[in-house]
Amino acid sequence: xxxxxxxxxxxxxxxxxxxxxxxxxxxxxxxxxxxxxxxxxxxxxxxxxxxxxxxxxxxxxxxxxxxxxxxxxxxxxxxxxxxxxxxxxxxxxxxxxxxxxxxxxxxxxxxxxxxxxxxxxxxxxxxxxxxxxxxxxxxxxxxxxxxxxxxxxxxxxxxxxxxxxxxxxxxxxxxxxxxxxxxxxxxxxxxxxxxxxxxxxxxxxxxxxxxxxxxxxxxxxxxxxxxxxxxxxxxxxxxxxxxxxxxxxxxxxxxxxxxxxxxxxxxxxxxxxxxxxxxxxxxxxxxxxxxxxxxxxxxxxxxxxxxxxxxxxxxxxxxxxxxxxxxxxxxxxxxxxxxxxxxxxxxxxxxxxxxxxxxxxxxxxxxxxxxxxxxxxxxxxxxxxxxxxxxxxxxxxxxxxxxxxxxxxxxxxxxxxxxxxxxxxxxxxxxxxxxxxxxxxxxxxxxxxxxxxxxxxxxxxxxxxxxxxxxxxxxxxxxxxxxxxxxxxxxxxxxxxxxxxxxxxxxxxxxxxxxxxxxxxxxxxxxxxxxxxxxxxxxxxxxxxxxxxxxxxxxxxxxxxxxxxxxxx
Amino acid sequence: xxxxxxxxxxxxxxxxxxxxxxxxxxxxxxxxxxxxxxxxxxxxxxxxxxxxxxxxxxxxxxxxxxxxxxxxxxxxxxxxxxxxxxxxxxxxxxxxxxxxxxxxxxxxxxxxxxxxxxxxxxxxxxxxxxxxxxxxxxxxxxxxxxxxxxxxxxxxxxxxxxxxxxxxxxxxxxxxxxxxxxxxxxxxxxxx
Numbered sequence: 001x002x003x004x005x006x007x008x009x010x011x012x013x014x015x016x017x018x019x020x021x022x023x024x025x026x027x028x029x030x031x032x033x034x035x036x037x038x039x040x041x042x043x044x045x046x047x048x049x050x051x052x053x054x055x056x057x058x059x060x061x062x063x064x065x066x067x068x069x070x071x072x073x074x075x076x077x078x079x080x081x082x083x084x085x086x087x088x089x090x091x092x093x094x095x096x097x098x099x100x101x102x103x104x105x106x107x108x109x110x111x112x113x114x115x116x117x118x119x120x121x122x123x124x125x126x127x128x129x130x131x132x133x134x135x136x137x138x139x140x141x142x143x144x145x146x147x148x149x150x151x152x153x154x155x156x157x158x159x160x161x162x163x164x165x166x167x168x169x170x171x172x173x174x175x176x177x178x179x180x181x182x183x184x185x186x187x188x189x190x191x192x193x194x195x196x197x198x199x200x201x202x203x204x205x206x207x208x209x210x211x212x213x214x215x216x217x218x219x220x221x222x223x224x225x226x227x228x229x230x231x232x233x234x235x236x237x238x239x240x241x242x243x244x245x246x247x248x249x250x251x252x253x254x255x256x257x258x259x260x261x262x263x264x265x266x267x268x269x270x271x272x273x274x275x276x277x278x279x280x281x282x283x284x285x286x287x288x289x290x291x292x293x294x295x296x297x298x299x300x301x302x303x304x305x306x307x308x309x310x311x312x313x314x315x316x317x318x319x320x321x322x323x324x325x326x327x328x329x330x331x332x333x334x335x336x337x338x339x340x341x342x343x344x345x346x347x348x349x350x351x352x353x354x355x356x357x358x359x360x361x362x363x364x365x366x367x368x369x370x371x372x373x374x375x376x377x378x379x380x381x382x383x384x385x386x387x388x389x390x391x392x393x394x395x396x397x398x399x400x401x402x403x404x405x406x407x408x409x410x411x412x413x414x415x416x417x418x419x420x421x422x423x424x425x426x427x428x429x430x431x432x433x434x435x436x437x438x439x440x441x442x443x444x445x446x447x448x449x450x451x452x453x454x455x456x457x458x459x460x461x462x463x464x465x466x467x468x469x470x471x472x473x474x475x476x477x478x479x480x481x482x483x484x485x486x487x488x489x490x491x492x493x494x495x496x497x498x499x500x501x502x503x504x505x506x507x508x509x510x511x512x513x514x515x516x517x518x519x520x521x522x523x524x525x526x527x528x529x530x531x532x533x534x535x536x537x538x539x540x541x542x543x544x545x546x547x548x549x550x551x552x553x554x555x556x557x558x559x560x561x562x563x564x565x566x567x568x569x
Numbered sequence: 570x571x572x573x574x575x576x577x578x579x580x581x582x583x584x585x586x587x588x589x590x591x592x593x594x595x596x597x598x599x600x601x602x603x604x605x606x607x608x609x610x611x612x613x614x615x616x617x618x619x620x621x622x623x624x625x626x627x628x629x630x631x632x633x634x635x636x637x638x639x640x641x642x643x644x645x646x647x648x649x650x651x652x653x654x655x656x657x658x659x660x661x662x663x664x665x666x667x668x669x670x671x672x673x674x675x676x677x678x679x680x681x682x683x684x685x686x687x688x689x690x691x692x693x694x695x696x697x698x699x700x701x702x703x704x705x706x707x708x709x710x711x712x713x714x715x716x717x718x719x720x721x722x723x724x725x726x727x728x729x730x731x732x733x734x735x736x737x738x739x740x741x742x743x744x745x746x747x748x749x750x751x752x753x754x755x756x757x758x759x760x761x
Contacts, residue, residue, distance in 0.1 A: 137627040139708040443737030450738035457745040
């Protein structure tokens with residue numbers, strides 16, 4: 001206990017240090033600047049207007065609302081069959097690729113596993129510069145050495161790293177401007193998510209829910225890298241209300257008396273309770289709120305060591321953008337022992353309220369397989385969709401021998417962002433169906449080692465598959481669903497051209513009719529297409545771009561390609 | 570530039586050149602012969618059940634030395650060696666061996682039967698999520714591809730039986746696999 005306290009004090013001290021970066025050997029390669037002249041400074045106004053920007057792709061999920069709806073219709077249902085590769089850029093890292101390409105004024109920024117950043121000419125794929133982060137000796141991360149992209153703001157490009165640093169690069173050269181330590185990597189903190197830039201702040205969460213961290217969202221000063229605020233996703237009183245049912249009303253079979261006895265014996269487990277934040281927050285500048293989802297409690301499968309609801313794990317949470325103060329939350333699964341947590345980034349959009357009238361809502365696609373629809377005002381749940389994947393035996397408790405339950409621990413919907421078409425009232429999600437058994441084994445906090453409290457085991461004899469699903473979020477009904485040969489992980493993009501784009505483990509990258517789910521176009525990329533697509537327009541020509549590098553988490557064929565498509569002349 | 574200024578600059582430059590990273594400031598020369606006595610002067614261990622550490626990842630070697638020191642991993646010889654090591658010494662030793670080339674042990678490829686069994690177990694246990702697609706590991710996750718076959722089998726068996734206790738997850742996941750999978754996995758990874 002003493003050692004652990006010391007470790008946390010050390011972590012706090014490290015996290016508080018922001019320092020000017022003294023250049024060290026980082027194997028940077030810097031070439032000429034953009035052929036398009038000086039790049040635009042990314043103003044707050046530009047970021048605010050991203051939802052209607054038919055040229056750039058400025059946010060990881062398209063805009064602050066995270067709709068992943070691209071407003072250009074040049075590529076549409078009538079001509080998508082003429083879509084062809086415009087260029088292919090191969091990175092030097094052949095490993096899991098989860099980047100969301102960001103495009104500003106003809107310049108594209110992509111990242112790779114192990115924290116490389118490339119600036120590319122978005123018209124030709126020519127490399128402009130390449131930054132390779134020098135990782136420290138200790139990096140502890142779950143699910144692959146991934147990175148999901150950069151944020152752009154002012155004249156800088158921001159990336160968070162596996163060794164839990166936030167790095168600000170000069171957008172023209174890729175040279176390091178500043179670097180800040182976010183948390184102590186030796187305790188299991190790491191970063192794979194893209195940062196969010198807003199109003200002079202860089203927002204970042206943390207991985208580590210599989211290692212007994214205490215999760216957070218932090219805001220850093222965009223110019224200096226100094227810490228502005230921290231919101232701990234696990235409060236010092238994490239007990240909650242002893243909820244016996246999940247957000248959909250199903251009994252979770254908790255032994256509340258045993259939990260209360262454990263609480264009296266060992267106290268609140270908040271210091272090692274996990275609660276990572278894997279994906280970007282949605283930002284509401286009108287109310288100065290952000291909305292994000294918090295991941296699983298630690299250890300994942302063993303609830304005996306962590307009595308209580310384990311707030312705010314497995315929850316949608318809203319905090320004040322300027323102060324980090326708590327606003328509201330809704331917990332999907334209290335005291336989760338299945339790792340069916342909340343990871344896919346939330347979306348702000350107009351939804352039908354409980355009385356049918358339009359209100360500002362928040363959507364989240366859960367690992368449970370439901371799309372949850374919330375009232376943005378108080379986070380309360382308005383409705384949840386039909387399950388997009390088979391659910392069986394919920395909520396059977398994990399056992400030593402293994403208990404079969406569907407969905408498997410990857411979901412449902414994993415970290416993959418959803419897309420929405422606000423005009424159609426549809427949310428598009430990609431799903432996994434992976435039958436698993438859930439095993440529990442109690443073990444004490446192992447200080448930086450994987451701490452699952454058991455195991456999830458894929459049942460090799462059972463068929464796995466995926467879905468692309470369109471959900472009417474105003475009714476909760478599934479509008480259409482298309483089955484895919486492998487479980488789906490990566491992301492999806494909707495466009496004003498009546499299309500949705502998403503890729504598969506077998507290398508297929510496809511365009512679907514967003515009204516019907518008909519496959520209108522496909523391309524074999526040669527490696528797993530397990531990254532979210534983006535779209536942009538240069539010189540009046542629309543492109544769709546996606547990474548094809550496979551996936552570590554569910555072991556899909558690796559590659560190293562960024563592929564941009566445009567219509568044949 | 571005046572001569573004085575030049576001399577000052579030259580001296581300062583020399584001092585800067587000599588200032589190596591923190592871990593390199595630790596002198597580990599006296600400890601290396603002890604390591605080589607078992608792990609091999611050329612990186613090939615002297616016994617089949619002793620692991621290759623040449624070319625192993627720095628983070629992993631550091632973690633193991635730390636675990637031996639803290640008593641979280643049990644081995645009489647290693648516990649004795651690690652008990653007085655400082656964090657900087659452990660990190661320096663880990664860095665030193667991580668920069669050595671991985672030796673070729675010329676171990677045979679696994680049989681078709683073992684390969685089939687091992688690949689099924691790898692999918693089921695999701696081994697690649699930590700050890701990587703090719704078993705090469707990274708940072709605190711060990712490289713297992715090309716490791717000594719007998720050491721791999723010993724490790725798998727001891728994790729599975731919970732005799733080895735410094736990574737409960739390994740015990741948990743291996744406990745879900747069949748005992749026959751251990752041999753197949755050791756043969757498969759050793760021969761990669």
